Amino acid sequence: MSADAAAPEEDPRRRIPRTDHLMADPAVARAAAAMGEKVVLGVVRAAQDRARRGEISPDEVTDAVLDALGTRTASSLRPVLNATGVVVHTNLGRAPLSPLAQQALLDAAGYTDVEFDLATGARSRRGAAARAALLAACPGAEDALIVNNGAAALALATTALAGTGEVVISRGELIEIGAGFRLPDLIASTGTRIREVGATNRTHLADYTRAIDGGAAAVLRIHASNYRITGFTSSVPVAELAGPCRDAGIPLIVDIGSGLFAPDPLLPDEPDLPSALADGADLVLASGDKLLGGPQAGILLGRADIIARLARHPLARAMRADKLALAAIEATLEGPTPPVLAYLRTDPSALRERTERLAARVGGEVVPHDGRVGGGGGAEVPISGWALALPAALAPLLRGGDPAIVGTVRDGRCLLDLRCIPEELDGTVAQTVAAALTEAQGKAD
Numbered sequence: 001m002s003a004d005a006a007a008p009e010e011d012p013r014r015r016i017p018r019t020d021h022l023m024a025d026p027a028v029a030r031a032a033a034a035m036g037e038k039v040v041l042g043v044v045r046a047a048q049d050r051a052r053r054g055e056i057s058p059d060e061v062t063d064a065v066l067d068a069l070g071t072r073t074a075s076s077l078r079p080v081l082n083a084t085g086v087v088v089h090t091n092l093g094r095a096p097l098s099p100l101a102q103q104a105l106l107d108a109a110g111y112t113d114v115e116f117d118l119a120t121g122a123r124s125r126r127g128a129a130a131r132a133a134l135l136a137a138c139p140g141a142e143d144a145l146i147v148n149n150g151a152a153a154l155a156l157a158t159t160a161l162a163g164t165g166e167v168v169i170s171r172g173e174l175i176e177i178g179a180g181f182r183l184p185d186l187i188a189s190t191g192t193r194i195r196e197v198g199a200t201n202r203t204h205l206a207d208y209t210r211a212i213d214g215g216a217a218a219v220l221r222i223h224a225s226n227y228r229i230t231g232f233t234s235s236v237p238v239a240e241l242a243g244p245c246r247d248a249g250i251p252l253i254v255d256i257g258s259g260l261f262a263p264d265p266l267l268p269d270e271p272d273l274p275s276a277l278a279d280g281a282d283l284v285l286a287s288g289d290k291l292l293g294g295p296q297a298g299i300l301l302g303r304a305d306i307i308a309r310l311a312r313h314p315l316a317r318a319m320r321a322d323k324l325a326l327a328a329i330e331a332t333l334e335g336p337t338p339p340v341l342a343y344l345r346t347d348p349s350a351l352r353e354r355t356e357r358l359a360a361r362v363g364g365e366v367v368p369h370d371g372r373v374g375g376g377g378g379a380e381v382p383i384s385g386w387a388l389a390l391p392a393a394l395a396p397l398l399r400g401g402d403p404a405i406v407g408t409v410r411d412g413r414c415l416l417d418l419r420c421i422p423e424e425l426d427g428t429v430a431q432t433v434a435a436a437l438t439e440a441q442g443k444a445d
C-alpha cells in the first residue's frame with residue numbers, strides 16, 4: 001500500500017514514509033554511499049521517530065532526512081565556537097589546530113612515509129620531521145621524543161630514569177591536573193617512589209640536597225599549572241638545582257606543563273622549554289595541546305643520552321605518538337602563530353570593536369570580561385577583554401545552535417567572549433545568536 005493512499009481518517013502516523021522508500025530517494029542513496037548505510041539509517045529512523053512523536057508531519061520526513069544529512073558531521077563530535085574566553089579549554093578539546101596543521105592531519109590520514117625513506121625504500125626513524133622541527137624550535141636540546149600526551153611523558157621519564165628508585169618532588173608540586181588525576185599517583189603507578197621534600201608553601205635547596213645525598217635517583221620539578229601559592233612562599237629555581245644534580249650524577253627533570261617555546265610577556269610566571277634547558281635541566285616535558293597550540297602529545301626535550309634511554313624503554317612503544325599527531329606538531333611548529341597564541345595576544349580594543357558590532361546586530365550589553373589561559377597554564381592570570389551579555393535563557397539555545405556556541409553563564413546572564421572565535425566567523429555568530437533570540441521569543445509567546 002502506498003503512503004499517499006491512506007484515508008484521511010486513518011492515524012496520520014501510518015503516512016510516515018517507510019524506511020525502504022526513504023533509502024531509495026536518490027539524494028539519500030548518494031549519502032549512504034558516501035557516509036555508509038548505518039549512519040544514514042540512523043538519520044532516517046530519527047526523522048521517522050520525530051514524525052511518530054508528532055514533532056513534524058509525515059510529509060516533512062523526507063525533507064528532515066535531507067536536512068539532517070546535509071549538516072551531519074563525519075563523527076558525532078560537533079564543532080563548537082568557543083565563546084568562553086578560555087583559550088585552552090579542556091572540555092572543548094584544548095588547542096584548536098591552525099589551518100596548516102589541519103591540512104597536515106588530512107595529508108597524513110592515508111598511507112604516509114612516517115617511518116619510511118622514499119629515496120632508499122628502507123625503513124626510517126619514525127617522526128623524524130617532527131623531531132627536527134622541535135630541535136629547530138629549541139636549539140638548546142640535543143634530542144627530542146614525542147609521546148601520546150604530557151602525562152605519558154611524565155610517566156615515561158620517571159620510570160625510565162628512576163625505575164623503582166626515588167624521585168624527589170617538592171610538596172608544593174604534588175598536583176592534581178583535573179578529573180581527579182593526580183601526578184604523584186601517576187608516577188607511583190609505575191613503581192617509582194616519591195620522596196616528598198619541603199612544605200606546601202616553602203621548599204629550600206637544603207631539602208633537595210638532603211634527599212639527593214640520601215640516594216635519590218632523579219629530581220623532578222613540576223610547574224603548578226592550575227593553581228598559585230602566594231604569600232609566604234619559596235621554591236628553588238631550576239638553575240640552583242642543576243649543580244647538585246650534576247654532582248650526584250642524577251637527572252634533573254622539569255615538567256613545565258604548557259609548552260611555551262619562548263617566555264611570553266603576558267604570562268610572566270609561565271616557564272618555557274628553552275629557558276628550563278638553559279638553566280640546566282637534563283630533560284624538559286610539556287604537553288602539545290596547551291600553549292604550544294598543537295595536537296595532543298607529550299614533548300620531551302633534552303640530553304641525547306637521556307632521550308635514548310627513554311626511547312629504548314618498553315613503555316615508549318605503548319605511549320608513542322600517532323602519525324596524525326606527528327604531522328600536526330611539525331605543521332604547528334613550522335607554520336604561522338598557532339591560534340592559541342594569537343587568541344591570547346588579541347588586542348582588547350579590537351575585541352571591543354567586534355563585540356560592539358555584534359551588539360549592534362543582535363542587542364545585548366558590551367561588558368568587560370577577562371579571558372583565561374585555561375587548562376594549561378597561566379593560573380589565575382586575567383587577560384583583559386570584552387563580552388556581550390545576553391539573557392541567560394539564551395545559553396542552552398546557543399549550545400544547540402548551528403554551529404553550537406558555548407558561552408559562560410554568570411549572574412543570570414549569558415556572556416559571549418569573541419576572543420577564541422576567528423574574526424571571519426563573527427557574521428556566523430551574529431546569525432546564530434539572532435536565530436536563538438527568535439527561538440527564545442517563540443518560546444516566550
Ligand SMILES: *Cc1c(COP(=O)(O)O)cnc(C)c1O
Binds near residue numbers: 151177223286298
Ligand atoms: C597538563 C599537565 C600535565 C598533563 O599533560 P597532558 O597532556 O594533559 O597529559 C602534566 N604536567 C603538568 C605540569 C601539566 O600542566
